[in-house]
Amino acid sequence: MTAFEEFGCLPEISKAIDELEWTLPTDIQAEGIPLVLGGGDVLMAAETGSGKTAAFCLPIIQIVWETLKDIESGKTGGGTSVSPAWTMSIMDRGSALAVASDGLRVQSREFKEWHGVRCTRGVSTGKWGYEATVTDEGLCRVGWSTLQANLDLGTDRFGFGFGGTGKKSNNKQFDNYGEPFGKSDVITCLYDGDNGEIRFLKNGTDLGPAFKLNKQQLNTAYFPAVVLKNAEMSFNFGDKPFKHSLPPNYSPVISAPKEKVSTNTNAQNSSSQTAKIINNAPQAIIIEPSRELAEQTYNQIRNFKKFLESPKIRDLLVIGGVNVKEQISFLQQTGADIIVGTPGRLEDLIQGGYLSLANCRFFVLDEADGLLKQGYTDFIERLHRQMPKITADGKRLQMIVCSATLHAFEVKKMAEKLMHFPTWVDLKGEDAVPETVHHVVVKVDPQQDKSWITLRRRIPTDGVHAQDNVKPGMNTPEALSEAVKLLKGEYCVRAIDEHKWSAPSSSVAPRTTATTWKST
Numbered sequence: 001m002t003a004f005e006e007f008g009c010l011p012e013i014s015k016a017i018d019e020l021e022w023t024l025p026t027d028i029q030a031e032g033i034p035l036v037l038g039g040g041d042v043l044m045a046a047e048t049g050s051g052k053t054a055a056f057c058l059p060i061i062q063i064v065w066e067t068l069k070d071i072e073s074g075k076t077g078g079g080t081s082v083s084p085a086w087t088m089s090i091m092d093r094g095s096a097l098a099v100a101s102d103g104l105r106v107q108s109r110e111f112k113e114w115h116g117v118r119c120t121r122g123v124s125t126g127k128w129g130y131e132a133t134v135t136d137e138g139l140c141r142v143g144w145s146t147l148q149a150n151l152d153l154g155t156d157r158f159g160f161g162f163g164g165t166g167k168k169s170n171n172k173q174f175d176n177y178g179e180p181f182g183k184s185d186v187i188t189c190l191y192d193g194d195n196g197e198i199r200f201l202k203n204g205t206d207l208g209p210a211f212k213l214n215k216q217q218l219n220t221a222y223f224p225a226v227v228l229k230n231a232e233m234s235f236n237f238g239d240k241p242f243k244h245s246l247p248p249n250y251s252p253v254i255s256a257p258k259e260k261v262s263t264n265t266n267a268q269n270s271s272s273q274t275a276k277i278i279n280n281a282p283q284a285i286i287i288e289p290s291r292e293l294a295e296q297t298y299n300q301i302r303n304f305k306k307f308l309e310s311p312k313i314r315d316l317l318v319i320g321g322v323n324v325k326e327q328i329s330f331l332q333q334t335g336a337d338i339i340v341g342t343p344g345r346l347e348d349l350i351q352g353g354y355l356s357l358a359n360c361r362f363f364v365l366d367e368a369d370g371l372l373k374q375g376y377t378d379f380i381e382r383l384h385r386q387m388p389k390i391t392a393d394g395k396r397l398q399m400i401v402c403s404a405t406l407h408a409f410e411v412k413k414m415a416e417k418l419m420h421f422p423t424w425v426d427l428k429g430e431d432a433v434p435e436t437v438h439h440v441v442v443k444v445d446p447q448q449d450k451s452w453i454t455l456r457r458r459i460p461t462d463g464v465h466a467q468d469n470v471k472p473g474m475n476t477p478e479a480l481s482e483a484v485k486l487l488k489g490e491y492c493v494r495a496i497d498e499h500k501w502s503a504p505s506s507s508v509a510p511r512t513t514a515t516t517w518k519s520t
């Protein structure tokens, strides 16, 4: 087993890494890969050249490929992920609320707003109950609601909740009831559709009637419902034994006969949702602040995925300076599972309806501090809003943010707003760059040093601006980017000559070799 396989990478990916002659993961890879594979949101900072790109690309490639394989073999979708039939709905829920793949555990890490969810099924006549257990600290309110109720349970006429602070609420009226509850407490929620009553038990102790329902209110079905603020709860609708027995004559909701059960129509198709491959709806979107970085990341992805067959992962580079029609026709005809791009062109394709975010489950911001400084905060937030927080097959949107520093105010603010309990991997300042790498600091200013005009013949660059109209004397961003590369190449060659460093055979000496100069 290779070192990368020990960190959870597939043998096919590990083989591609072997070909690159990487023997061990770098520190950021050793920390980042298992975190992303484990399903978490990750914020990472490490020195330039520490291998950040592979730290997020490798696990994303792996999960995207496994998902494609599952779709191909018909393994994903409602049939398996939304079972049993009584589950919390992945459709009828607040945007920041996550429903686990079995539909029996829900979590919201939003600590400023309440986010709720309703069950896929409800009951009408009869006496029914279910159990809700508080599995993490936070605020929660649990109970019953009709399909008309909003998801903030207890704040309109149609929802009836019991909250952890020891209050019952309906129609925004909060009254003392029972006693407070918290982590590990089990709340039994009881609905009596025959006598028009809702009551609760705490750890098996009956807290007495909470709400009386009149005839008109009983004309409709009641659904288990919960609303959370930075909290987590798990549910048992009766497919396992209850922790505390129900009072006499009550039965678990799961045993309600068909004629007494209503389906959650707010959650249309939720029980038959199937993950599908849609050509223009990728599973991963990676945003880079410059064309050069986008191209580098894209090339790394191509290297890493080369041994992953049936299905093949489809990738697309979406950057400016390339004919947009080609990108559109690639999306329509071949399709893409992973897209690496820069904000401007991504925005054009999304706005034009050519690129859909409906299947996106990885949202990566590389060099996020750079993106935010360039004014893309609104763009990032808009994309995030459009992405489903849980995909059709029940997978949570994962966000990965790389930044030169995790302590920048804008990065922290964005992480707080958009990310879901991210793990911080902060290796900034730690020496992650091998000793064989020499650092050279030179001031590069192509507007002062015009020597790049003559260097064009002998310093080869990465060609990112090959299609652009880059001419000596021009001050366009493309011309200056090209000029910086030429000057960096020249200064490095001079530094090597000056210090008589040895350079690997494929590297910089002599100055006419194939090394291409990039902007990083």
Ligand SMILES: Nc1ncnc2c1ncn2[C@@H]1O[C@H](COP(=O)(O)OP(=O)(O)OP(=O)(O)O)[C@@H](O)[C@H]1O
Pocket (backbone or CB within 6 Å): 021, 022, 023, 024, 025, 026, 029, 046, 047, 048, 049, 050, 051, 052, 053, 054, 520
């Ligand atoms: N585990 C590894 N073993 C050997 N070489 C590696 C390893 N991981 C990455 N590299 C190489 O190290 C170099 C830097 O990697 P990479 O570009 O991913 O770093 P980065 O942290 O993303 O840099 P930047 O901040 O410039 O984007 C690349 O040439 C890459 O091929």
